[in-house]
Amino acid sequence: MSAHPQDKKFSPERQSAFAARYEAQKIAFAPVVFQCVRYAWKRGVLQALAEAGEQGRSVEELAAAGRWSAYALKVVLETCLSAGVVTLKAGRYQLDKAGYCVLSDEMTQVNFNFINDVCYLGLFELERSLDEQTPHGLKALGDWPTLYQGLAELTEPARTSWFAFDHLYSDTSFPTILPDVFATQPRRLLDIGANTGKFSLAALGYDAQVELHLIDLPQQLAVADANLTEAGVRGRAQLHPFDMLALKEPFPGQMDLIWMSQFLSCFSESVIFNILNHAAQALAPSGQILIMDTFWDRQRYDIAAYCLINTSPYFTAMASGNSKVYESGDYIRLAEAAGLKLVTVRDGIGYCHSLLRFARA
CATH class of the missing domain: 1.10.10.10 (Winged helix-like DNA-binding domain superfamily/Winged helix DNA-binding domain)
Structure with missing residues (x-):
């Protein structure tokens, strides 16, 4: 560490x-x-x-x-x-x-657009959002309880700027982590927080035998559904709508591998624990969980840590009101409380990602 x-x-x-x-x-x-x-x-x-x-x-x-x-x-x-x-x-x-x-510089431009088009007006409500742990700034973009319910309805230029920000960091990581994903030769793979299905498409293209299960809000799964259909791989994927803020039903079970990328940072610690607990119960006996995220404490350069730390107020004012860019130790602590143990850590993926591998304790 x-x-x-x-x-x-x-x-x-x-x-x-x-x-x-x-x-x-x-x-x-x-x-x-x-x-x-x-x-x-x-x-x-x-x-x-x-x-x-x-x-x-x-x-x-x-x-x-x-x-x-x-x-x-x-x-x-x-x-x-x-x-x-x-x-x-x-x-x-x-x-x-x-x-x-x-x-x-592409990163500089993406960050500029994200701050201006998605965050700038709403950040005026940061003080109240911090005090009440509610994304009061979100009303600058639309009328939703959290940003995630409204992603599919975002108007321009916020929509383009949000997805450019999200994809810039994840897209540089996906090509290099697929060998890690398939190191244990998983047959049943669960993508929690599938978003537009970009990781699922990459995984389906990497291994012709893998069976993909996607979990996200119905609005997001509709976008993923269209992308998987267009790519001709919809028949190898099953979609499961879940609301992580009202999580009661179990996830699909007997999963050889569960994947979460830039997902848990969308939630408070209590919700993260609940998700990890559900994920642990969905594993096959020798299954594992891979979590890829941007931990500000694991960055080699100050510029990366600076950008990540200052993304947290976006989560407060615009996205959820009670999430942030976490330290890696927060995830490890919550995973251990959910009955998991850390197996390996890999840093330096893409711009600023780390990959945490967990198994049942």
Whole structure:
């Protein structure tokens, strides 16, 4: 296991009071910086500077194109300057390294779109959501008790941005973990939290003999059903609608392997325990459970831990009101309480995933 999260420190070991105060002001004005940088990216200002290269462009030259007023350019570019997105030399703006990341890095763009299109308005309700453990910010997107009931009904651009965020991290992991999934040669495989069926499709394509069972909300299973049908593998899959917040009936039993990916983080600890308890009861005698998720305490780089930690408020304000990006030890503790034991841990999958393998204790 990695060092205990309490030992983690993101700021420099030695930081002056002046430097700390500067960092505090960055936090205070972060929403302003976010919107100005986003404007510069989405409206083509950063692209214009990229095309100008080392020569850069003055505000007057940029305004002459007729796409932006001089006023808008001054407001936005000065904020971009303060954030290290652009530089200013002899009255001419040039794109800096952070600006190139915004303009060309897929992860940065997916995160920008997710925060703006899915989270930004709803995060105003974070305080009340934290106090009441209810996703009050969700009303900015629709009228559902949790986001998961409304995923199939999300309007644009929130829909595209949500799925791009979800799939960016999972899609980079699926190709590398299929050998882990089939290491024990499972014949009956249960995908809990199947979502759109992307993992199930990958598993069915990897092993022609495996029988897939998918569990999710009816709305999500309808999407998975369509995707499996289009791929011509619907006959090898069985769909089981379950609401994890009202879990009473047992899961389909005698499973050789149960798979959960980026799923348990959608729920509170009490619900996670209930899911794991049901999963343990659904295992065949030698069956195992594989849980792939993004644990912030198991990241090699601070940038990954930073992004994951700051995804938790989305779960609070927008998704469920009482879930988060967990530490790996939380899952292990809850799994042990459900009668399971940790067999192996594999880190460094895709961008930021770890794979926990459990068996009956």
